Amino acid sequence: MNPSSRSGSVLHCNRRPVLRLRRARRGGLILIVVLVMISLLSLLAASYAFMVQANMRGAMAIHHRFQAQMAAESGFQRAVAVLRESRNDAGIWYNNPQLFRAILVEGTEEEAEADTQQQIAKVSETGWYDTSAKPAWRFSLYARNSDDPVTVRYGVTDETSKIDLNRVTEAQLRRFLELTIPQDTANPVDINVLVDSLLDWREPGNQPRPNGAKDEYYQGLEPPYRSKNAPFSTIEELLLVRGFSAWVLFGEDYNRNGLLDPNEDDADASFPPDNGDGILYAGIAPYLTLWSRETNMSSDQRPRINLNMQDTQKLQELISEQFSAEIVNYVLSVRASGMAFNSVMNLLPAPPTPESEEAPPEDGLPPDLQPPPDDSTTTQPTTNPADGFDAGLQDGSTDLSQSESASEKSQTAKPPEFKDLTQEVPPGTYEDLPLILDRLTTDPVPLYVGRLNISTAAREALASIEQLTDAEIDAIVAARVDLSPEERRTPAWLVARGVLTEHKFRWILPRLALGSSVFQVECVGYADHVGVMDRMNVVFEMRGPIPQVLYKRRLNNLGTAYMPHGEEIRAAQQQAPVNR
Template sequence: MLLAVLVLVLLLTFGVYGFTERMLAEKAAANAHGISARSRACADSGVALALALVDEGTAFPADPPPIYHEPAALRGVLVSPSDDPLGNGRFTVFAPVEGDPTGTQLRFGLIDESGKLDVNGLLNLTVRDQELTESQQRDLLMGLPGMTEAIADAIFDFIDEDDDLREFGAEFEDYAALNPPRSPRNGPIDSVDELLLVQGVTPALLYGEDANRNGLLDPGENDGEATYPPDNGDGLLDVGWTAYLTVHGGEPNLNADGEEKIDLNDGVLTDLFDALEEAFDTETAQFVVAYRLAGPLDPENSSDSLDPNADVDALLEEGLDEEGNPTVPTATEQEQVDAMAGALAGLIGGADEEATVTRAGMDLSGGATADIGSFYDLVDRDVDVEVDGELTTLISPFQSGALLDQLPTILQTVTTFDTEIIRGRVNVNQARVGALLGVPGMTQGLAESIDAARMIGADGEARPDLHAQRLTPFWLYTDGLADLPTLRRLDPFLTARGGFFRVRSIGYVEGGGPAVRVEAVIDGTTSPARVVEMRDLSDLGRGVPRAMLAAP
């Protein structure tokens, strides 16, 4: 009897022990779930803050909030306080330092997608309103590490609308012969990941060694073949083509009120003069319209002149004489028609003599003979034009020595583009060398100089002093990286801030537990800004050591 009681007590004890263990496990699981939920909410809060910053930049484009490297605003932000300090919920928004090949630094800011080449937009890229040849298109991608002529042509063959095979490319027949067979997209791709379907593109080329997508060189990414992913163990991080290519390219071409900017190439010169006079003053309106009437005294230094170092020489040479000057007026036929219409209107009104349309003493009835390819065409220039019947030299009101602080406001008022969204320009503040080399006319030396001039110190400290100076690409001139003729030729393809931003946000609780890592793409070309892509990267791990997440 005693033995039976002992056995019963033993069984009950094991039962209680098992029940206790299960309850403890349930409690741990519940705690982990609660921490995970809080971490997710914190990570989402990071995206929400980024959304607000992008929205503010759209609303105040001449003075946008700094978003490149702001540890005080984006690192270890407390959003879910707790009575227990270890229970505080925080988020950190982080990004790789584009100019750090060792992958040892992080910055705390957003990734401007305009710092990459818009792979869809490259097909429609033009120079002086002329399409690039297939060879010139191929050259735009040849700056990417590991790129070959065959893969570059295959990428364009994959997304162009025709079935014509490029010199080194791949078309329908090549894909039909694969196992399993597939077809080229023959249209814009929705994600850079789709490039894996292109003949010759491998995961190693597209994603590089950064298996967990954190922008840091982790031990497993620097040990050769010992662990996944395969790497060369050279102490440098191969970030892959995802750091150079995007499908989210564009920036708004509206002023702060959401209205159209003044088009400096407006074909109706009277309208252009009146708009500029209202926005600026008579002197500014007179000079800009005079430039459109007669062109500058040094046309060889304009944005449409020949650049002997450009990769698109053949295209730039078209329409130029031996000196590199335009051989024909650049005004469009429509502009001439508009000007003639203005003159005819005067005749119909009953004028006895040949009708003229004048502003500030200038006869505008002849129409424009020069277009403005870049705002910088107007900087430090002189124009000879007849004013009240006398040939007069007008000096530009835009002088380089006093322009830096004024430019953000000026460029929010005027434009040389006639679309609401400008596609394909590359952000000089964030682009890597390989992406910069995709800019027509960019040289290796200038690309490397731009890459070395990051808005972040060598030891990772923020450089807020540079933010206000780099709101436009004009800093390339003021910092001595490019002269004005070079800047004029490059400017149609450059920007200092795009409209799409990638956000990497980690939510976590200080005391430990699961962290949540999300990645979102924000479209700031609309108002309000909106999230157009969202991914949960938590399965790839936290990705960032806790010591780097929290503010020091």
């Protein structure tokens, strides 16, 4: 064999393993690349799937949040519907779980009962909601229960049950603050500073009271600002006033539910700060309002009959339909003599002044002998009720209505002496008093502003009526627990039940409201199948059948305030928090 051909075949044979090795290496590299690509694609697919799932859950969360908001709005609409029909029957809207607790927005309770019980059992056992269950959205209307602070009330709150921040006098404010703010803390609150600073803030002028503050004080703060020198626009505005800290305004009740939650009774263990004494200090905010308004209308939404109307023939026709002949004849006799009524209480015999109380000075006239308001030719207001009030706010005036002016005059340092208008003894009795208070007036103003509903006001708010002693306030709170709906319509039960003397009742009557045109609701929307909740606070005025929202705020940022499914869920969540 040719040596050259032999060497060529040897070289050819030597190349084959090299080529096979190169091909094997190339195939292994491709496999690695393919595996890496598959891994990357898998990661991308998983990431995309996770993103889609997250977006779906986010969209579902937004959907649930919106539905919770609509459920809360449904609670507000339920309150409006009830007030349209029964505004003057506090027995229906004040505390009524059947109308305002755990109300289904859609469907019937019978349809949802089985699923609801299953959901409660599941959450109690596992701490998880079954989001695949049949949707069941509900609402509840919560309110503070001033008669039983350890529980809540399911209903509507009338704003006349609170102290009007823009109308309260210095003496009323001082007594209220002294009763409400505890002084057993390490840093006691100076009531004098609070009273003077509040009055300085809402009144015009640049000269502060001895313990108050005007521009000179506020300009020295960081950041500086000016004294408003005008009525308050919100209750939270008090935080701008000297001395009014968040603790004074809201106390230990961080979530503002009126209940003593565990974190509000653990001293310094957790927020908010509290003294751990087992008693909730809720601040002064729950007892204050800017909208204490009452229309001068009877319980059937008709204008009250003005005893001083100039048309005595029309007056006779109106009162003859509802009152006895003796009362009608007495009214006409007084008017025929040229006199005018200055109180509907003139229809009842004047009570004697208690011997233990001093008579007023000779140069001071008691309320029943004050000059009457201007006569009116009609029993109906000639202007929109809100127009006069709003105009007063716009010009910065804090003057009260005619009725309030009489109220201020009646709050003298010494008890007044009441006298009958004529020698003839008035024929009215205290059995007639509920009808007299409801149907008649001597003041034709369209609105009463700043009065207090003694049937619904908290004890702290009742303290603003200076003539009431602490014992009388306690008696009022105790007696009204079992009031009937008819009794709640007027304050006549104070005398009928012997809570106050006839003299004391007549003395404080100009400060008392018979009803309210402005209401507040706290609506909570939630579901049985998901742990989403929406909490909304609304203040609104009922102008006839039309609600006008005056203040609206969502309170979700304050955290969970209620466990709407009841104590069973609350206890379960304390042991095993619900996962959401």
